[in-house]
Amino acid sequence: MILPELSWQFLYSRLAWAVVLAALVVSVWPPAWRLPRRALAAIVAGSCVLMALPGSASGAWHLALAFQYPSGLLLGLCAAALLRRWRGAGAGAGALLPVSAAAVLAVLGTVLYLDAFGLLSRGWYYAGFGPNGAPLVSLLLGGACAWSFVQGRRREQAAALLGAVALFSLARLPSGNLWDAVLDPLLWGWALVTLVVALVRRVVRRRAPLAPVVAPEPALQPAGAESYSPIKESS
Amino acid sequence: MEQPLPPPAASRRTVFACAAIVLALVAAEGARWSRAARAAAAPSSVEAIVPGAVTLTELSRTMVPMPKNVPSAHASALAALPGDRMVAFWWAGSRESGPDVKVYAARWTDGKWGEAWEVASRESLGKALGFGVRRIGNPVAWTGRDGRIHLFVVATGLGGWAASRVVHMVSSDEAARPPTGRRALKAPAGEGIDFTVRRVLPASPLFNTSTLVRTSAVGLTDGGWWLPLYFELGIKYPMLMSFDADGDPTWAGRIGARTTTLQPAIVPVSSTDIRAWMRDASDERRVQHARSRDGGASWEDLPALALHNESTSVAAMRLANGDFLMLHNDAVEGGSSRSTLRLSISQDGGTWRPIADVASGSAGDEFSYPTMQMVGSELHVTYTFQRRAIAHHRFHIAIGKGI
Numbered sequence: 231m232i233l234p235e236l237s238w239q240f241l242y243s244r245l246a247w248a249v250v251l252a253a254l255v256v257s258v259w260p261p262a263w264r265l266p267r268r269a270l271a272a273i274v275a276g277s278c279v280l281m282a283l284p285g286s287a288s289g290a291w292h293l294a295l296a297f298q299y300p301s302g303l304l305l306g307l308c309a310a311a312l313l314r315r316w317r318g319a320g321a322g323a324g325a326l327l328p329v330s331a332a333a334v335l336a337v338l339g340t341v342l343y344l345d346a347f348g349l350l351s352r353g354w355y356y357a358g359f360g361p362n363g364a365p366l367v368s369l370l371l372g373g374a375c376a377w378s379f380v381q382g383r384r385r386e387q388a389a390a391l392l393g394a395v396a397l398f399s400l401a402r403l404p405s406g407n408l409w410d411a412v413l414d415p416l417l418w419g420w421a422l423v424t425l426v427v428a429l430v431r432r433v434v435r436r437r438a439p440l441a442p443v444v445a446p447e448p449a450l451q452p453a454g455a456e457s458y459s460p461i462k463e464s465s
Numbered sequence: 466m467e468q469p470l471p472p473p474a475a476s477r478r479t480v481f482a483c484a485a486i487v488l489a490l491v492a493a494e495g496a497r498w499s500r501a502a503r504a505a506a507a508p509s510s511v512e513a514i515v516p517g518a519v520t521l522t523e524l525s526r527t528m529v530p531m532p533k534n535v536p537s538a539h540a541s542a543l544a545a546l547p548g549d550r551m552v553a554f555w556w557a558g559s560r561e562s563g564p565d566v567k568v569y570a571a572r573w574t575d576g577k578w579g580e581a582w583e584v585a586s587r588e589s590l591g592k593a594l595g596f597g598v599r600r601i602g603n604p605v606a607w608t609g610r611d612g613r614i615h616l617f618v619v620a621t622g623l624g625g626w627a628a629s630r631v632v633h634m635v636s637s638d639e640a641a642r643p644p645t646g647r648r649a650l651k652a653p654a655g656e657g658i659d660f661t662v663r664r665v666l667p668a669s670p671l672f673n674t675s676t677l678v679r680t681s682a683v684g685l686t687d688g689g690w691w692l693p694l695y696f697e698l699g700i701k702y703p704m705l706m707s708f709d710a711d712g713d714p715t716w717a718g719r720i721g722a723r724t725t726t727l728q729p730a731i732v733p734v735s736s737t738d739i740r741a742w743m744r745d746a747s748d749e750r751r752v753q754h755a756r757s758r759d760g761g762a763s764w765e766d767l768p769a770l771a772l773h774n775e776s777t778s779v780a781a782m783r784l785a786n787g788d789f790l791m792l793h794n795d796a797v798e799g800g801s802s803r804s805t806l807r808l809s810i811s812q813d814g815g816t817w818r819p820i821a822d823v824a825s826g827s828a829g830d831e832f833s834y835p836t837m838q839m840v841g842s843e844l845h846v847t848y849t850f851q852r853r854a855i856a857h858h859r860f861h862i863a864i865g866k867g868i
Contacts, residue, residue: 231714232497236664240595286597294596296623298630298665298673346670348702351722355670359717361501365494372490376483380475392486399490405667415672 231359233406239299242403244281246305247290250416252277253308256315270315299404301414302397306390314386325424331387332424339418342409358407368395368408506687506707507736507760514787517865519810521820521844529553529571529847529855532581537561540679541847541855543838544606544614550574551840552658553847554584554604554616555855562625566601568618570657573845578857582657589650590620590632593662597622602629607682607690613637615712616660617678617692627698628674634660635712666706668694668717676704679728679778681836686736689715691761693741695727701746703729705761721755721766723747729755730781732789732814736760740814742781742791745774752779752793754815772809772817775802780835780846786864789814792823792835792846799828806832806848823858824848832856 234242252274259265280289300308311326327335345354358364375392379385391412397403398411405411475483531538538557545551551573558566567586572579587598602619609615614636622628634650636658650660668676675698683691688710694717695703703720720729725747732740739757741764751769758765777794784790788810795807806824809817823846824832835848843859850856 231716233664233667233714236594236662239664243595285592291591291596294594295599296672298596298622342670346696347698348696348700348719348724351702351719353719356717356719359667359714361498365498369487369490369494373487376487380480380483382475392483396486396490399493405673407667407670409670410667410673413670415670 231361231406232402234402234404238401238403239405242397243294243299244288244290245278246300246404247293248274248278248281249305249312250300250308251280251289251293253311256312259315265315267316270312274312297414297416299410299414301417302394302404302411303390304414304417304420305397306393307387307417309393310386310390326386327420327424328384328387329424329428332421332428335413335418335421336425339413339415339421342413343415343418355407355409358409364408365399368399368411371395371412372399506685506689506709508691508733508739509684509686515785515864517786519784519786519788519790520863520865521808522861522863524843524859524861526856526858527578528850529555529857530578530581531854532557532569532583535559535569537563537566537852538854539849539852540603540834541836541849542604542606542681543836543845543847544608544616545838545840546572546608546614547612549841549843551838551845552606552614553578553855553857554606555847555849556601556604558601561852562600568601568604568616572657573840573857582652584616584652584657584660585618585632585634585650587620590618590662593650594620594632594665598632599623599628600626602626603677603679605678605680605682605692607692609690609712610688610710613712614658614660615682615690615708617666619677620665622672622674624674626677628672629677629697630673631666631668631676631678631694633663633666633712635663636660663712666694666714668704668706669696671698674698677727679834680730680780681838683731683733691731693729693731695729697727700724701727703727703741703743703755705729705731707761718762720757720764723753723755723766725749726753726755728778730779730791732781732783734783734814740781740789742770742779742814744776744778745769746776750775752791767815770815770817777803778834780837782837782839784862784864788812789817790837790844791817792837792848794833795819797825800825801828801830803833804828804830806835824850824856 255273344350345352372395375388378388394411535557537560541553541555543551543553554570556566556568568584569581570584571581590598598620600621605617607615616634618632619629620632652659675696676694680693689708692706706717707715709715720741726743728744729741737760739761741755743753745753749769752772752774753769754767755764756767773796779793781791791809794803795805797805804826807819808821809819811817831851833849838845844862846858847855
């Protein structure tokens with residue numbers, strides 16, 4: 231059980247909440263409206279300044295009071311969201327939290343939080359401090375993410391998760407527990423919302439009346455345009 | 466038919482960057498793993514059993530000096546200091562959960578209490594942590610082998626006691642020269658003991674909330690200690706966090722599977738046999754009991770004791786003759802849940818008999834949240850007196866004579 235220094239947590243708190251808050255502000259910006267890079271930079275800078283203010287003037291003072299620290303994965307996904315907007319990637323880029331990943335996070339979070347509430351009594355959260363298992367899982371996750379990134383598969387998500395396990399393995403941020411590096415109640419909520427939205431869309435799609443099948447117009451064969459084959463037909 | 470485009474090939478620089486990151490992670494974890502301690506320390510129990518019955522003689526009773534103009538006090542904790550001295554911690558303010566509630570301390574030296582001084586407030590903790598603290602709650606203290614006092618204080622986030630976190634503070638030399646990034650909580654010149662905030666203990670994945678401390682820590686053979694914790698968010702269950710001699714947490718675990726027990730009073734019988742008695746928040750209204758046979762790694766819930774408990778805190782310890790001593794509130798005709806504070810004794814931890822009432826009153830009186838500490842051959846008891854002050858009783862313990 232190796233825990234991070236308070237001074238590192240202090241820095242992490244300010245930086246991470248600045249990125250999360252900026253991503254939240256940017257996310258409510260209508261996708262159809264163009265967000266100039268200058269405006270995006272101003273939002274990020276404003277968020278950083280807000281978090282860097284001293285004492286109770288800092289946004290991080292109040293956010294950490296309520297939510298402590300965001301997970302490394304939430305931080306990574308929010309950074310990816312900001313990067314998308316910076317590059318001007320549209321809706322075609324796909325969901326930042328795909329349904330499959332959301333399902334995994336939702337299941338993991340449900341099990342973890344039921345355990346933390348004392349309803350399962352397995353002590354899974356404490357396993358995240360383990361001297362062998364947690365570092366090994368972190369390394370395996372890191373290796374898989376690096377491989378996925380090199381292969382060009384789900385690069386944004388792979389980079390976000392790689393960043394989270396790197397923060398954990400190098401500095402044990404945010405709390406010294408691997409669970410807190412890859413999951414927090416806010417990310418779990420995002421995963422649940424993603425699943426609910428995907429479910430609603432599927433139901434709506436199924437209930438929508440099918441479009442009438444339109445028979446293709448008979449196409450006229452242009453004269454003298456018969457297909458030609460050099461193969462001689464056998465007689 | 467149009468074929469999907471293959472994913473873009475990674476540049477050589479990307480491959481090298483990814484490989485470098487993975488290698489750095491492997492190196493960091495490998496270095497940490499090679500330095501890690503392998504063996505878990507066992508709890509230190511009463512080593513040599515002295516046969517004979519126990520004689521308890523009350524030497525004095527007094528009140529711990531309160532800070533001026535502070536009408537409410539609760540939840541005391543004691544820590545032994547070298548030279549038969551000790552220090553008491555408690556929280557006090559205008560009312561429970563009030564914004565002016567602070568942790569105070571007073572030293573017991575040469576048979577008398579010194580002036581109370583302020584150790585921590587929500588302002589000083591917030592400044593040291595870098596985020597807000599809404600309420601201050603129970604303190605628990607432990608003196609390490611190096612003489613440093615480790616103070617654990619409940620500090621809540623946004624919400625009531627369910628939003629509690631536990632702040633770890635360390636005394637003396639770290640406060641004199643605080644490590645980079647740590648802020649010293651200075652005591653008034655010449656009076657108190659300085660502290661620095663080390664961290665908030667990570668104990669829950671739910672925004673690290675709903676974890677509290679109340680009962681005394683237990684020493685380990687390697688100089689570390691166990692800190693009893695408990696989770697409280699509707700459901701309640703007891704926990705344990707182990708610390709090494711430097712005061713860094715080494716592991717954490719849950720005590721038993723009940724969801725209505727809290728504030729475990731932990732007593733080691735041997736390096737493997739550990740007992741825990743707990744406050745009961747169920748309709749059973751009995752002191753709850755759990756036992757570990759593997760040095761605290763796993764726990765089984767035992768049947769509740771016959772001792773009455775209406776959600777009140779208990780304190781327990783083992784005497785030199787092997788008997789267990791417990792301070793608890795008991796139900797008395799004409800009294801209320803906390804109006805009688807009773808001392809009971811047991812040979813097996815299951816069957817208890819009362820030996821003295823430390824404090825008793827009528828319905829509505831409160832003598833609660835007891836703490837016991839052996840200092841030399843004297844047993845010191847502190848408890849909340851009518852929510853207005855902290856009472857202190859001193860007993861002499863002798864083994865070999867009948868009670």
